[in-house]
Amino acid sequence: MRAVLAGLALSAGIASAVHAQETDANARRPRVALALSGGGARGLAHVGALRAFEEAGIPVDAIAANSVGAVVGALYASGHDAAQIEAIVQGMDWEALFSGRPDRTTLPLSARQDRYAPLGGVSFDWKHVRLPAGLLAEHRINRFLIEKLAPAGFAAGEDFDRLPVRFRAVATNLATGEPVVLARGDLARAVRASMSIPLAFPPVEWGPARLVDGYIVDNLPIDVAKAFEPAVVVAVDVGSPGLEPADYESALGVLSQVDDLLLRRRNRDFQAEADVLVRPDLGRHSSTDYSGFAELVRKGYEAARAAVPGIRERLAAAGAKELRPRAAAPGGPSLEGAPIREVVVRGNLRLDDALLKRTFNIPVGPRYDMRNGLRAFDKVAATGLLERAWLSFEPEGDGVRLVLQVREAPPNRAELALGYTEWEKARVAVRLRNQNTFGFGERVELLLGASDAESVATLGLSGDRLVVSGLGYLLRGYALVDKPRFFDADGNSVNRATFERSGVELCLRSDLRRWVGVEAGLRLGQVRTRQEAGIDLPDARDAVRTVFALAAYDTLDSLSWPEDGERLAATGDWSPKGLGATLEYRRLEAEGRLARRLPSRLTVQLDARAGFSDGALPVYDWHRLGGPVFVPGYAHEELKGAQALAGAASLRWKVIGDLRLLVRAGAGNVWARAGDIRLAGVHYGFGVGAMLPTRVGPVSVELGFGDRGHTLVSVAAGWD
Numbered sequence: 028m029r030a031v032l033a034g035l036a037l038s039a040g041i042a043s044a045v046h047a048q049e050t051d052a053n054a055r056r057p058r059v060a061l062a063l064s065g066g067g068a069r070g071l072a073h074v075g076a077l078r079a080f081e082e083a084g085i086p087v088d089a090i091a092a093n094s095v096g097a098v099v100g101a102l103y104a105s106g107h108d109a110a111q112i113e114a115i116v117q118g119m120d121w122e123a124l125f126s127g128r129p130d131r132t133t134l135p136l137s138a139r140q141d142r143y144a145p146l147g148g149v150s151f152d153w154k155h156v157r158l159p160a161g162l163l164a165e166h167r168i169n170r171f172l173i174e175k176l177a178p179a180g181f182a183a184g185e186d187f188d189r190l191p192v193r194f195r196a197v198a199t200n201l202a203t204g205e206p207v208v209l210a211r212g213d214l215a216r217a218v219r220a221s222m223s224i225p226l227a228f229p230p231v232e233w234g235p236a237r238l239v240d241g242y243i244v245d246n247l248p249i250d251v252a253k254a255f256e257p258a259v260v261v262a263v264d265v266g267s268p269g270l271e272p273a274d275y276e277s278a279l280g281v282l283s284q285v286d287d288l289l290l291r292r293r294n295r296d297f298q299a300e301a302d303v304l305v306r307p308d309l310g311r312h313s314s315t316d317y318s319g320f321a322e323l324v325r326k327g328y329e330a331a332r333a334a335v336p337g338i339r340e341r342l343a344a345a346g347a348k349e350l351r352p353r354a355a356a357p358g359g360p361s362l363e364g365a366p367i368r369e370v371v372v373r374g375n376l377r378l379d380d381a382l383l384k385r386t387f388n389i390p391v392g393p394r395y396d397m398r399n400g401l402r403a404f405d406k407v408a409a410t411g412l413l414e415r416a417w418l419s420f421e422p423e424g425d426g427v428r429l430v431l432q433v434r435e436a437p438p439n440r441a442e443l444a445l446g447y448t449e450w451e452k453a454r455v456a457v458r459l460r461n462q463n464t465f466g467f468g469e470r471v472e473l474l475l476g477a478s479d480a481e482s483v484a485t486l487g488l489s490g491d492r493l494v495v496s497g498l499g500y501l502l503r504g505y506a507l508v509d510k511p512r513f514f515d516a517d518g519n520s521v522n523r524a525t526f527e528r529s530g531v532e533l534c535l536r537s538d539l540r541r542w543v544g545v546e547a548g549l550r551l552g553q554v555r556t557r558q559e560a561g562i563d564l565p566d567a568r569d570a571v572r573t574v575f576a577l578a579a580y581d582t583l584d585s586l587s588w589p590e591d592g593e594r595l596a597a598t599g600d601w602s603p604k605g606l607g608a609t610l611e612y613r614r615l616e617a618e619g620r621l622a623r624r625l626p627s628r629l630t631v632q633l634d635a636r637a638g639f640s641d642g643a644l645p646v647y648d649w650h651r652l653g654g655p656v657f658v659p660g661y662a663h664e665e666l667k668g669a670q671a672l673a674g675a676a677s678l679r680w681k682v683i684g685d686l687r688l689l690v691r692a693g694a695g696n697v698w699a700r701a702g703d704i705r706l707a708g709v710h711y712g713f714g715v716g717a718m719l720p721t722r723v724g725p726v727s728v729e730l731g732f733g734d735r736g737h738t739l740v741s742v743a744a745g746w747d
Contacts, residue, residue: 056256056257056258057088057089057193057255057256057257057258058086058088058257058258058259058342058345058347058350059080059085059086059087059088059089059257059258059259059260059261059338059342060087060088060089060090060091060252060253060255060257060259060260060261061087061089061090061091061092061100061252061260061261061262061263062090062091062092062247062248062249062251062252062260062261062262062263062301063090063091063092063093063096063097063099063100063263064092064093064094064096064246064247064262064263064264064265064266065093065094065095065096065097065222065240065241065242065246065265065266066094066095066096066246066265066266066314067094067095067313067314067315068095068312068313068314068315068316068317068323069095069265069266069309069312069314069323070094070095070096070098070099070265071095071099071116071317071320071323071324071327072263072265072307072309072323072324072326072327072330073095073096073099073100073263073265073327074099074109074112074113074116074324074327075307075323075324075325075326075327075328075329075330075331076263076305076307076327076328076330076331077099077103077109077112077331078109078110078113078324078328078331079327079328079329079331079332079335080109080331080335080338081108081109082332083332083335083338083339084350084351085261085335085338085339085342085350086350086351087103087192088192088193088255088257089192089193089194089195089252089255089257090103090104090192090193090194090195090252091194091195091197091208091248091249091251091252091254091255092194092195092196092197092221092248093196093197093198093221093240093241093242093245093246093247093248094221094222094224094240094241094242094246095222096263096265097196097197097217097218097221097222097241098172098218098222099112099116100194100196101176101194101196101214101217101218102115102175102176103192104179104187104190104191104192104193104194105175105176105178105179105180105190105191105214106179106190106191106192113324115175116320117320119171120584120590130166130167130170130405130584131583131584131585131586132541132542132582132583132584132592133166133170133405133408133409133541134405134409134541135406135409135538135541135544136538136541136542136543136544136579136581137489137499137501137536137538137544137546138409138411139581139586141586141587143444143454143456143458143474143476144444144724144746145442145443145444145458145746146442146443146444146445146723146724146745146746147442147443148440148441148442148443148458149440149441150414150436150437150439150440151437151439151440151441152437152438152439153438153439157437163227163228165228165229165415166405166408166415166416168219168222168228169219169415169416169417170401170404170405172215172216172218172219173215173401173404173417173418174397174401175215176214176215176218177213177214177215177362177397177418177419177420178361178362178363178397179191179214180213180214180215180420181359181360181361181362181420181422181427182358182359182360182361182362183214183359184359184422185211185212185213185214186210186211187209187210187211187214187217188210189359190214193255194214195208195209195210195248195251195252195254196208196209196217196218196220196221196241197209197221197241197244197245197248197251198217198220198221198223198231198233198238198239198240198241199238199239199240199241199242199243199244200236200237200238201225201230201236201237201238201239202236202237204243204244205244206241206244206245206248207220207233207236207238207241208248208251208254209221209233212233213419215419216231216233216417216419217233219231220233220238220239221238221240221241222240223238223239223240224239224240224242225239225240225243229415242266246266247262247264247266249262249300249301252301258341258342258345258346258347259302259303259338259341259342259345259347260301260302260303261301261302261303261304261305261334261338262301262303262304262305263305263306263307263327263331264304264305264306265306265307265309265327302338302341303334303337303338303341304334305330305331305334306330307326307327307329307330307331308326308330309323309326316684318681318684318685360422360427362395362397362420362427363395363396363397364394364395364396365394365395365426365427366392366393366394366395366425366426366427367389367390367391367392367393367394367395367426367427367429368391368423368424368425368426368427368428369391369423369428369429370384370387370389370390370391370428370429370431371428371429371430371431372384372387372430372431372433373430373431373432373433374432374433374434374435375433375435376435377435377438377463378412378433378435378463379466382412382463382466382467382468383407383412383431383433385492385496386406386407386410386468386491387403387404387406387407387431388403388406389403389429395420395427395429400418400429402541404416404418404431405541406541407431407433409541410462410468411436411440411460411462411470412435412436412462412463412468413433413434413435413436414434414435414436414437415433415434416431416432416433416434417431417432417433418430418431418432419432436462438461438462438463439459439460439461439462440459440460440462441457441458441459441460442457442458442460443455443456443457444456444457444458444476444745444746445723445745446724446743446744446745446746447742447743447744447745448663448741448742448743448744449740449741449742449743450479450480450512450654450662450663450664451478451479451480451481452478452479452480453478453479454476454477454478454745455476455477455478456474456475456476456477456483457474457475457476458472458473458474458475459472459473459474460472460473464488467490467492468490468491468492469488469489469490470488470489470490471486471487471488472485472486472487472489473485473486474486479510479523480509480510480511480512480523481507481508481509481510482507482508483505483506483507483508484505484506484507485503485504485505485506485507486503486504487501487502487503487504488501488502488503489501489502489503491538493535497537497538497539498535498536498537499535499536499537499538500534500535500536501532501533501534501536501546501548502531502532502533502534503531503532503534504530504531504532505528505529505530505531505532505552506527506528506529507527507528507529508525508526508527508528509524509525509526509527509528509647510523510524510525510526511523511524511526511651511664511667512524512662512663512664512665513561513562513667514662514665518661518662518665518733518735518737520662521561521562522559522560522561522562523559524556524557524559524562524564524646524647525556525557525559526554526555526556526557526647527554527555527556527557528552528553528554528571528647529552529553530550530551530552530553530571531550531551531552532548532549532550532551533548533549533551534546534547534548534549535547535548542580542581542582543579543580543581544577544578544579544581545576545577545578545579546576546577547574547575547576547577548574548575548576549572549573549574549575550571550572550573550574550575551571551572552571553568553569553570553571554568554569554571554645554647555567555568555569556568556569556646556647564646569608569609569610569645570607570608570609571602571608571609572602572603572606572607572608573600573601573602573608574600574601574602574603574606575598575599575600575601576598576599577596577597577598577599578596578597579594579595579596579597580593580594580595580596581593581594581595581596582594583620583622584622587725587746588718588720588725588727589620589622589630589632590622590624590630591622591623591624592621592622593619593620593621593622594618594619594620594621595617595618595619596617596618596619597615597616597617597618598615598616598617599613599614599615599616600612600613600614600615600648601613602614602642610642610643610644610645611642611643612640612641612642612643612644612645612648613640613641613642614638614639614640614644614648615638615639615640616636616637616638616639616650617636617637617638618634618635618636618637619633619634619635619636620632620633620634620635621633621634627680628680628681628682629678629679629680629681630678630679630681630687631676631677631678631679632676632677632678632679633674633675633676634656634657634673634674634675634676634677634693635673635674635675636652636657636671636672636673636674636695637671637672637673638650638670638671638672639670639701640669640670641701644669646667649667649668649669649697650667650668650669650670650671650697651664651666651667651671652664652665652666652667652671652673652695652696652697653665653666654739654741655691655714655716655729655731655739655741656675656677656691656693657673657674657675657693657695658673658675658693658694658695658696658710658711658712658733659675659691659692659693659712659713659714659729659731659732659733659739660712660713660714660731660732660733660734660737660738660739661710661712661731661733661737661739662737662739663741666695666696666697666710667697668696668697668698668699669697669698669699669700670697670698670699670700670701670703670704671695671696671697671698672695672696672704672709673693673694673695673696674693674694674695675691675692675693675694675695676691676692676693677689677690677691677692677714678690679718685719685720686717686718686719687717687718687719688715688716688717689714689715689716689717689718689729690713690714690715691713691714691715691716691729691731692711692712692713692714693711693712693714694709694710694711694712695709695710696708696709696710710733710734710735711733711734712731712732712733712734712737713731713732714729714730714731714732714741715729715730716728716729716730716741717729723744723745724744724745724746725743725744725745725746726743726744727741727742727743727744728740728741728742729741
């Protein structure tokens, strides 16, 4: 009898355990799995779809996504709700993110190239040219993904099933053309691989494989979502519509259509049917047009809300009655505040570990702070020593190991700059640079430039460390022909003067922060004035012995056309005869610029400039005013004098796409002596125009009206 009772008890126990396992398995089974497609800018509609599901109480337990869908999906899987994601993407400068240009605010002041900014270039060693693996600079997008996704990936132990929402990213193996489903590893890097658009961004190294955007093979990964075995699969498709016949009448259009057909055919190999398909009506909105954010989100929201009844029916049919959000998986270690146990550099072959760690400048021992980590990451990327860099995090005991993964840039680079303005006509420059010349991060640079307004040749050696960290230096030889225009009393151009400047500069500098810099040094050389017809300046040769200093604070995202930030800068020159200078004088110039984004697609910009001097300030060092920004209607450099004051305000309105309309007002003048400065003598002007950012730089046209009947049409193209 005891044996029988024992057998019955054992059978009951086994049955209870099996039932408990089945119940637990059913509890873990996803109720709704989303498949989110790629689509570039159109992918912002995913944010609206997530908001609609949240409001309707539709539980999202798993996400499989590609490209921009992987970005939005990973943010959601990491624990951000739809409102938080909307705030994140709305606060981003998407145009800048995909502009291909380095983020100006991440570069130290001494590394910013505002004058003769390059259109493009090639890198090379001493034998071969190395073409870029991608056309766009990737640091901005890498930085964003690391900041937003690395903490959740670290807490999940690099297991995407342990995220608050289970997650899969889809990429393509560039060697085989097969899809790669990423379920473990560095979460931020997995998303980066999924959105690595061929030609635009470099492939991502993932073990032995090289991964690119998943749209090549599986742009809407319904099959991957089904692998979660959910009760309901909901697919949100924001992919671009096919081309119309009118779109492929040209050779380029035919090429685009063939590419689209091949990709659609390849996608069919992995096509699966969703239980519910959500396809927002995004019309012909381009995948590269990041304007109209609110409209994209609205259309995604409306399409998803219309699909909610169908999702509820499917859930009910599958027996999923409990729709409350599932309890999140137990959280893992926190990256923020984790003790830094080790900092390592991987991937460097030629560059010394000590050089990169010194630049990265994150010590072992303190607790990790993401803001400091990203600043250090910016500093490394700004050196120019690396072709690409990535920051990852590995558990190390009770703390974290910071891994700086790098790919070295070739030591040499050649860059070309092109531009045009109405006052200097065509502008061209070539810059040749050698990095890490002596093994300690030095740079040797040759710049050759020419326009109607100047021709320049400089050769310099610079470094970020002289004896102690934080103290840099610059040694530069220069030969410059400065050719400013001179005007008569009626504002008519008379001729261009010719000032031939040559010499050397010896300078100490320090970038106290990325946005704060100071420098001071000595300039030794000469200026030769050539007599030109119509200008009352005789031939002369002056010895230059100038002590100079500069201090600047600059957070502008663009110097010429900023959307946000501020700049304050002051320069001072002292030319004492005691050092052998021909003329003795002191000169001070200060400038300020403030830009802010306003509601309704508006940007306001305020500018100010002041210049003062005493002594025998030579004509070639007079302060110069005019042009579209200061005193509209007056020609660039039309107003010249030993003292100067000017101020301006402008308002830009983003009307259609990236096109901005603008209005300006400015006032200022120059005087011979500080005692002559009078408000009654100030000139003023107003201007209207338009500006369009392009891949080759801003293009602008402005019409200025001055107070004395002066009018000026200003045209500019290219970065400056």
